[in-house]
Amino acid sequence: MSIINKxxxxxxxxxxYVFIIAIIILGVSSLYSYLNTGADRSTMLxxxxxxxxxxxxxxxxxxxxxxxxxxxxxxxKAIEEDYLNAWYVRASALKNNTLTGIKDYYTTNAAEKIxxxxxxxxxxxxxxxxxxxxxxxxxxxxxxxxxxxVLTDVDVLEHEQVYKEGAFLNKSSSYSxxxxxxxxxxxxxxxxxLVKQSSHEKLRETPFVALNYDLKGxxxxxxxxxxxxxxxxFQQDTIATDFKIIKDAGLNSIRVFVNxxxxxxxxxxxxxxxxxxxxxxxxxxxxxxxxxxxxDFYGNYSVNDWTMTxxxxxxxxxxxxxxxxxxGWDLKNEPNLDYxxxxxxxxxxxxxxxxxxxxxxxxxxxxxxxxxxTKSATALQDKLDFISFHYYExxxxxxxxxxxxxxxxxxxxxxLTEFGLSSYSGFWNMLGSSDQTQEAYHKEAQKLLxxxxxxxxxxxxxxxxxxxxxxxxxxxxxxxxxxxxxxxDSRGKKKPSFKYISKPR
Numbered sequence: 001m002s003i004i005n006k007x008x009x010x011x012x013x014x015x016x017y018v019f020i021i022a023i024i025i026l027g028v029s030s031l032y033s034y035l036n037t038g039a040d041r042s043t044m045l046x047x048x049x050x051x052x053x054x055x056x057x058x059x060x061x062x063x064x065x066x067x068x069x070x071x072x073x074x075x076x077k078a079i080e081e082d083y084l085n086a087w088y089v090r091a092s093a094l095k096n097n098t099l100t101g102i103k104d105y106y107t108t109n110a111a112e113k114i115x116x117x118x119x120x121x122x123x124x125x126x127x128x129x130x131x132x133x134x135x136x137x138x139x140x141x142x143x144x145x146x147x148x149x150v151l152t153d154v155d156v157l158e159h160e161q162v163y164k165e166g167a168f169l170n171k172s173s174s175y176s177x178x179x180x181x182x183x184x185x186x187x188x189x190x191x192x193x194l195v196k197q198s199s200h201e202k203l204r205e206t207p208f209v210a211l212n213y214d215l216k217g218x219x220x221x222x223x224x225x226x227x228x229x230x231x232x233x234f235q236q237d238t239i240a241t242d243f244k245i246i247k248d249a250g251l252n253s254i255r256v257f258v259n260x261x262x263x264x265x266x267x268x269x270x271x272x273x274x275x276x277x278x279x280x281x282x283x284x285x286x287x288x289x290x291x292x293x294x295x296d297f298y299g300n301y302s303v304n305d306w307t308m309t310x311x312x313x314x315x316x317x318x319x320x321x322x323x324x325x326x327x328g329w330d331l332k333n334e335p336n337l338d339y340x341x342x343x344x345x346x347x348x349x350x351x352x353x354x355x356x357x358x359x360x361x362x363x364x365x366x367x368x369x370x371x372x373x374t375k376s377a378t379a380l381q382d383k384l385d386f387i388s389f390h391y392y393e394x395x396x397x398x399x400x401x402x403x404x405x406x407x408x409x410x411x412x413x414x415x416l417t418e419f420g421l422s423s424y425s426g427f428w429n430m431l432g433s434s435d436q437t438q439e440a441y442h443k444e445a446q447k448l449l450x451x452x453x454x455x456x457x458x459x460x461x462x463x464x465x466x467x468x469x470x471x472x473x474x475x476x477x478x479x480x481x482x483x484x485x486x487x488x489d490s491r492g493k494k495k496p497s498f499k500y501i502s503k504p505r
Contacts, residue, residue, distance in 0.1 A: 055084060055085075055087075055088045055131075055307055056266055056307045056308060056310070056311045057084070057087075057131075057132050057133050057134060057135055057307045057310075058133065058134045058135070058310070058314075059080060059084075059135050059137075060134075060135070060136045061076065061080070061137055061138075061139070062136070062137070062138040062139070063076065063138075063139050065138075065140075066139045066140070066141065066142050067140065067141045067142075068141050068142045068143055068144055069142045069143060069144045069145075069146060070142075071139055071142045071149075075142075075146070076139075078189060079149055079182060079189050082105060082182070082188055082189035082190070083137070083151075083180070083182065083189065083191070084135075085101075085105055086105035086106060086190070086191050086194075087132050089101035089102060089104070089105050090102070090105075090106075090114060091129075091130050091131055091132075091303075091304075093114060093118060094114075094117070094118065094121070094127070094128040094129075094130060095127055095128065095129050095130075096127070097118050097121055097122050097127055098118070099111070099114070099115060099118065102114055102115070104188070104190075105188075105190055105191060106190055106191045106194075107183060107185070107190050107191065107192045109192065109193075110190075110191050110192055110193060110194060124164070125164060125165045126162065126163065126164050126169075127162075127163045127166075128160055128161070128162055128163070129160065129161045129163070129302075129303040129304070130158060130159065130160035130161070130303060131158070131159055131160075131303050131304065131306050131307060132156055132157065132158050132307075133157040133158070133159065133306060133307060133310060133353070133357075134155060134156065134157035135153055135156055136153065136154045136155050136156070137151045137152070137153040137154075137180070138151065138152045138153075138154060139151055140152055146184065147183060147184045148181070148182070148183055148184070149181075149182045149184075149189070150179075150180070150181055150182075151178075151179075151180040151181075151182070152177065152178070152179055152180070152197075153177065153178040153179075153180055154177050155175045155176075155177065156175065156176045156177070156178060157173070157174075157175055157203075158173070158174055158175075158176060159171070159172070159173045159303065159306065159349070159353060160172055160303075161303060161345075161346070161349065168343060168345045168346070171345065171349050172201060173201065173203060173352075173353065174199050174200060174201040175199070175200055175201075175202075175203070176196050176197075176198065176199040176200075177196070177197045177198045177199075178194055178195060178196055178197065179193065179194075179195045179197055180193065180194055180195075181193040203356060204360065206356065206359035206360060206363065207359075207363050208385060209328075209359075209363065209364065209365060209366040209367070209385045210366065210385065210386075210413070211328070211366050211385065211386045211413050211415070211455070213252075213253070213289065213327065213455075214252070214455065215252070215253050215289075215327075215415060215455035215456070215457070216250065216251050216252050216253065216455070216456065216502055216503060217251055217252065217253030217254055217255060217288075217289075217291070217456065217457035217458075218246060218251055218253075218254060218255070218457055218458050218459075218460065218461055218487075218501070219254070219255045219256075219417075219418060219457055219458065219459045219460045219461075220242070220246070220254040220255065220256055220460070220461055221257075221460060221461075221462065221464070222234075222235075222238055222239065222242065222462075223461075223462035223463070223464060223465075223486075223488070223490055223492065224238075224465075226462075226464040226466070226467060226468070227257070227259075227467070227468050227470075227471055228259075228262070228468075229256060229257065229279070230258075230259075230262065230263070230272050230275040230276060230279075231262070234275050236278050236279075236282060239278070239279055239282045240282045240285070240286070242461065243282050243283060243285075243286035243288055244286055245461070245488075246286070246288060246461065247286045247287060247288060249487075249498070249501045249502055250501070250502035250503070251288070251501065251502050252287070252288060252289060253288055253289040253290070253291065253327055253457065254283065254288055254289075254290055254291070254457075255290075255291040255293060255330065255417060255457045256279065256290060256291075256292060256293065257293045257296040257333065258276065258292060258293065258294050258295070258296060258316060259296045259297050260294075260295045260296060260297060260298035260309070260312060261297060261298075262297075263312070263316070264312075265308060265312060266307075266308035266309070266311040266312055268311075268312055268315035268316065273315070273316075273319045276316070276319065276320060277319065277320060277323070280320055280323045280325045280326065281325075283325040284323070284324050284325040288325065289325060289326070289327035290325050290326055290327055291327045291328055291329075291330055291368075291417070291457070292316075292320070292326065292327075292328075292329055292330065293330040293331075293332070293333050293370060294313060294316060294329060294330065294331055294332065294354075294358075295309065295312075295313075295331065295332045295333075295354075296332075296333055297470065298332070299338050299341075299342065300342075301338070301342050301346050301347050301349075301350040302346075305350075306350065306353065309350070309354065310353075310354075310357055313354060313357055313358055313361070314357075314361060317329070317358055317361045317362050318361065321361065321362040321364070321365065326365055327365070327366075328365045328366040328367065328368065328385070328386075329358055329362070329365060329366070329367045329368070330368050330369065330370045330388065330417070331351055331354050331355060331358070331367065331368070331369045332351065332354075332369060332370065333370045334370060334371065334372035334390065335347050335351060335369065335371075336371055336372055336373075336376035336379070337372055348379060348380060351369060351380055351383075352380060352383055355367050355369075355380065355383045355384060356383070366384075366385030366386055367383075367384055367385050368384050368385060368386050368387065368388040368415070368417075369384060369388065370388050370389075370390060370417050370418065371387075371388065371389045371390065372389075372390050373389060373390065373391070373393075374389050374391070374401045374402070374404070374405045376389075377389040377405060377409070377414075378405070378408045378409060381408075381409050381412055384412075386412060386413040386414070386415055387405075387409050387412050387413065387414050387415070388414075388415045388416070388417040389405070389414070389415075389416060389417070390416070390417060390418035390419065391416055391418070391419045392418075392419065392420070395441065395444050395445060395448060398448050398452075399448065399451075399452070402414070402452055402454070413455075414454060414455075415454075415455045415456070415457070416449070416454055416455070416456045416457070417456075417457045418457065418458075418459045419445060419456070419458055419459060420441075420442075420458050420459035420460065420485045421433055421437065421438045421441040421442070421485070422438070422481040422482065422483075422484045422485050423435045423437070423438040423463075423484045423485075423495065423497070424480055424481040424483065424484040426480055435495050435496050435497070436496060438495065438496070438497045439495075439496035439497045439499070439500065441497070442458070442487075442497045442500035442501070443499075443500045445458075445500070446500050446502075446503055449503060450503055458487075458501065459485050460485050460486055461486055461487060461488060462486040462487075462488050462489075462490065462492075463483055463484045463485070463486035463488065463489045463490040463495075464482075464483045464486070464490060465483070465490045466483070467479050467482045467483055487501045
């Protein structure tokens with residue numbers, strides 16, 4: 001072998017050994033890093049995940065009769081954080097049928113029961129999505145050494161949905177009382193015992209609230225900020241001018257929309273609440289009532305979201321529930337359109353809880369849901385104070401559809417909260433409408449509304465220069481007609497249909 005070949009072989013061996021050593025060092029380094037990371041409770045306990053999900057059930061503590069050592073506010077906060085984290089990881093474990101996080105928030109004995117349940121669910125291909133929405137823990141005992149706390153958690157509102165082989169099986173909501181023992185270990189409060197003492201599925205009675213209003217209204221967005229009433233373009237004087245137009249036209253009410261994400265989701269923006277209050281003030285000045293539609297552009301409905309959407313509702317309702325201009329609450333705009341993508345049972349479970357929550361917060365104003373058609377409007381009728389629906393089908397079908405709907409809902413009051421016809425007849429709708437056909441439509445609509453004594457809210461006051469893509473999508477044959485449903489054009493000029501914006505006075 002030549003000297004050159006020997007040098008090549010020698011260089012190759014040296015390179016190979018260096019490569020192997022580098023791999024070994026990298027492996028040891030990674031293992032060391034992993035072991036150190038594993039000792040970090042923030043990762044071990046998945047606390048980042050817990051912080052991100054903002055699990056926010058209603059918490060009402062009772063510390064008025066604690067036996068043993070005095071319980072200070074800092075310790076109570078620590079107990080609450082770990083106690084709620086324990087509920088969260090338990091719910092996550094039952095959903096995914098894994099034990100992730102259980103040993104971090106439950107002692108060995110308490111974890112055994114959860115393990116047994118998960119094993120049973122795995123063997124039967126069952127998963128459970130659950131959450132707790134209210135807790136009312138009373139601290140019974142706090143040990144002198146500060147290592148043990150005993151609670152009685154009264155009226156814990158729980159909801160669970162059971163799935164078998166991935167398909168929805170059943171659901172339930174119940175109030176339960178738990179006896180809880182927590183131990184302080186390694187600086188964290190772990191559940192030693194969580195024993196259900198009682199449970200009942202009957203929720204609290206909420207009163208029926210009649211509408212009691214001869215409603216003649218319109219859906220409202222400012223012409224320069226459609227689908228974004230409370231955004232950066234919000235001007236109170238613009239709102240006041242528009243409300244005067246509405247009132248002078250013979251109407252007495254408006255329907256507005258609160259966008260879930262725009263308002264800050266579970267952490268509702270104070271600035272947005274101020275704008276909502278300002279709008280309500282202008283409505284009161286104009287002697288208009290306001291139907292507030294909540295959760296606009298929300299579409300998840302997952303049980304994991306329930307405490308967050310509940311917190312959102314609490315913030316909105318508490319802000320304006322005593323306002324003189326408030327007419328009532330529309331829980332969600334056309335939620336039946338989400339049945340196919342989210343599941344009918346999932347959507348209606350969320351709606352049922354939200355109706356219950358809002359009625360417990362405000363027992364003075366009626367609650368409804370803005371269904372997209374008459375066929376879906378029978379859903380949850382026993383949970384609602386009046387039935388509202390939208391109608392964009394040919395007007396000649398309205399009498400028959402109303403007759404059918406009335407047979408199904410009995411004496412429950414009906415309100416038509418959206419109807420209208422676009423006057424768009426451009427390239428994407430050459431055989432469509434015009435200002436004159438829109439005028440004829442509303443003339444006929446008012447005859448039918450009067451004949452059926454049907455309260456109404458039409459769509460909408462203005463034509464719009466633009467419509468957000470998230471409303472109609474990107475297709476121009478859908479977006480362009482949506483721009484011209486108004487009784488006023490985008491410059492504020494009255495269209496021929498304006499004569500029939502209201503019933504004859």
